[in-house]
Every structure is written in structure tokens, then in C-alpha cells.
Amino acid sequence: MKKTTLLLVLSILLSIPTFSQEQSENNASENFNELKLNGLYLVLGAFDVTYERTINEESAFGLNVFLPFDDDINDDINYYISPYYRFYFGKKYAAGFFVEGFGMLNSTNNFIFSNNGFDTVLKEENVTDFALGIGLGGKWITSSGFIGELNLGFGRNLFNNNDTSDYELIGKIGISVGYRF
Numbered sequence: 001m002k003k004t005t006l007l008l009v010l011s012i013l014l015s016i017p018t019f020s021q022e023q024s025e026n027n028a029s030e031n032f033n034e035l036k037l038n039g040l041y042l043v044l045g046a047f048d049v050t051y052e053r054t055i056n057e058e059s060a061f062g063l064n065v066f067l068p069f070d071d072d073i074n075d076d077i078n079y080y081i082s083p084y085y086r087f088y089f090g091k092k093y094a095a096g097f098f099v100e101g102f103g104m105l106n107s108t109n110n111f112i113f114s115n116n117g118f119d120t121v122l123k124e125e126n127v128t129d130f131a132l133g134i135g136l137g138g139k140w141i142t143s144s145g146f147i148g149e150l151n152l153g154f155g156r157n158l159f160n161n162n163d164t165s166d167y168e169l170i171g172k173i174g175i176s177v178g179y180r181f
Helices: 002-028 039-044
Strands: 033-038 044-057 059-066 076-087 096-115 119-140 146-157 169-180
Touching: 033 039, 033 146, 039 044, 039 146, 039 169, 059 119, 076 119, 096 146, 119 169
Parallel strands: none
Antiparallel strands: 033 044, 033 169, 044 059, 059 076, 076 096, 096 119, 119 146, 146 169
């Protein structure tokens, strides 16, 4: 009786470290945070940063913020804030080919030519709108957590679509680098 109790206690004690190690490995791959910077927009004159949080191995949600610092871009686009949801098809955890659905709160400058009878006047108007869109892309992750990403998305503004608006359709494009932690 003492031998069976001793064997039972030893087997339980030996299985505890194995169980806890297995549990910690699963916790390490459950949810990640990512910060990414769009290098393409940075070269063109805008700051575009993204935060993403993985939900599980095949989906994530995130928030993308675009702020131009070059006057040429700032003349057209003031900013956009774009929340999104992604579904991944890759073999790695929340990586590989993805499809995304996004919303976009955007502010643009619209230039309107008006005629007051004698002169043609160019009037600038700030237009804020909300768009819905879809996109696709790919994400590659190194074993140390560095990220490379390509994405492309198109959408349509929902509210201020009239004959004088130049921004009925919107787009997102990215060549981003970042880090997963």
C-alpha cells in the first residue's frame, strides 16, 4: 500500500512541471500586441502608425492613424482614423495572407469653384466623412517578433457624396514594418 501511494504521489509530482510548462507555452502564443509604422507613407510625407491586437490564431483587430506632415499631402488629406478586423489564412499565429474589413473616419479638404457673376472663386471646404471598405494583404513575422507587412484596401465614403466632392472613394496602401510583443 505504501509503495502504490508513493508511486502515485511521485507520478503526480513529476507531471506538475510538465503540465505547467505546457500551459505557459500556450499562454505565450494566445494574444499579442503589435506596433507598426508604414514606411511608404513616411517617405511620401505622412506619419501612419498601426496598433493591432490578436484575438486568436486566425483573427485580429486594430487601429490605424494617418497624420500628414508634408504640406503637399496636408492640402488634400487632414487625417484618418481607421479601425479594422482581419482574418488570417497563414500557418503561423495571426500571420500570412489576410482579408480585412475596415471603417475610416477621414477629413479632407475639398476645393469648390464658384462663380459670383463676374469672378470665379476657389473656395476651400473641410469635409469629414466615414467610409467602409475591404482590403487584403500579407504579414510576415520573424521568430524574434519583427514584422513586415503589405496591404491594400478600398472603401467608399458614406455621407458627403455629392457632385462637388472629390473623395467619394478612399484607399489605404501600406508597406509597414513593426514589432510583435
